[in-house]
Amino acid sequence: MSQKLVLVVDDEESVRQFLYDVLTDENYRVETAVNGEECLDKIKRLKPDVLVTDIRMPELDGITLLERIKEWQLNMPVILMTAFGTTDVAIQAMKLGAFDYIVKPFNLEHFLNLVRRAVVQSETEAAFQPDQQSESDGAINIIGNSPAMQKVYKDIGRVADSSATVLIQGESGTGKELVARAIHYNSSRRHKPFIKINCANLPDNLLESELFGYEKGAFTGATQAKQGKFELAHQGTIFFDEIGEISLSTQAKLLRAIQEREFDRVGGTQTIKVDVRILAATNRELSRSVKEGEFREDLFFRLNVVNLVLPPLRERKEDIPLLVAHFLAKYNKEFNRQVKGFSPDATKLLLNYDWPGNVRELANVCERAVIMAGGTVILPEDIEEILTPPKSVYADPGEQNLPLKQIVADVERQVILKVLQEHNWCRTTAARVLGISRRSLYAKIKELGLE
Secondary structure (H helix, E strand, O other), rough: OOOOOEEEEEEOOOHHHHHHHHHHHOOOOOEEEOOOOHHHHHHHOOOOOOEEEEEEOOOOHHHHHHHHHHHHOOOOOEEEEEEOOOHHHHHHHHHHHOOOOEEEEOOOOHHHHHHHHHHHHHHHHOOOOOOOOOOOOOOOOOOOHHHHHHHHHHHHHOOOOOOOEEEEEOOOOOOHHHHHHHHHOOOOOOOOOOEEHHHHOOOOOHHHHHHOOOOOOOOOOOOOOOOOHHHHHHOOHHHHHOOOOOOHHHHHHHHHHHHHHEEEEEEEEEEEEEEOEEEEEOOHHHHHHHHOOOOOHHHHHHHHOOEEEEEOOHOHHHHHHHHHHOOOOOHHHHOOOOOOEEEEEHHHHHHHHHOHHHHHHHHHHHHHHHHHOOEEEEEEHHHHHOOOOOOOOOHHHHHHHHOOHHHHHHHHHHHHHHHHHHOOOOOHHHHHHHHHHHHHHHHHHHHHHOO
């Protein structure tokens, strides 16, 4: 078997030499180039099996280089290297058909494994499909450089410009809506509407009319016809947040709309056809809901064409400093403050905390810390109270000298919060465990400040 040729492109001589030595030791033929123009010339002459290129280079960067290669319709796997694993770069790289990308400094064995896999793809002549629409209108600020988030970015890039239905799963506060928006704004539908509907916040009798619209006179108060979310999302994307919360009766009607891309307005007789991309999110394990008879199996299969799972913050704590920097900048601007950061001891508290509320909880902690901080540096005492669970009123409520109504409210709040957390904030299950209706639970959540 002939040696495979790997072309390495980087404007830093030390990087080129290091990768040359490493790949040569692995029995590859290796050529190097110092910039994009030299790379294109060597591709024409040498026809390498695999290209490994840095992204940030003067004049012709790695992304532009990748675009040029795709214009030539070359079936050559491209591995991109970057010291800045940002959301937009990651998504754009995968959209353009990069084989993969790695963030510097990278694990050497991981890099060599990527090259081996790229060689296998090269041998099977797997063709990449170029994307003619690489421009993005919406900058979606998903923060994270961890391996878990890099995988999310890659997945977004791979699915964005398809028409596939995507089910986004993850705990509350992990950023499911941000991912949905990133998929939309990196797709060919980016100039069309992105319509969000929160399934948990609408009672069943309103959800159907919100989704499909209604005709004049369909019910008391329907004084004129109204378009539903499906019509408003025509040629764009409709995003169902907390899809696991809708009732079985509404699920049946939703299944038809997703499957056939057609529906009838409430009180209407004319079938309306639409072209929409379906994205859905849930913090529930829908496969379990199917087994328990709470979610239709056929609808689950329709939604679960592509499954994207977001990691909880406790599994990617290396991203906390990046997230903190982002939130501090945001809230400094919003509240006209000059907070520079967290002290080392305060940072340890952040890193040792498990973050049951995930990124949303971290954002709330940063917001409060910016508001309450006495100086330009956030100290442990500024956040200890926030990160420490409140003292239980179960021990001896009488010691607190509170009115009975307040004691009852505090106990009620703790019980409801505990049940919600134990059941991953699935309101349907929590309501059943508590022995109250979903509507009553929603009212309690609002009344007790648990939203």
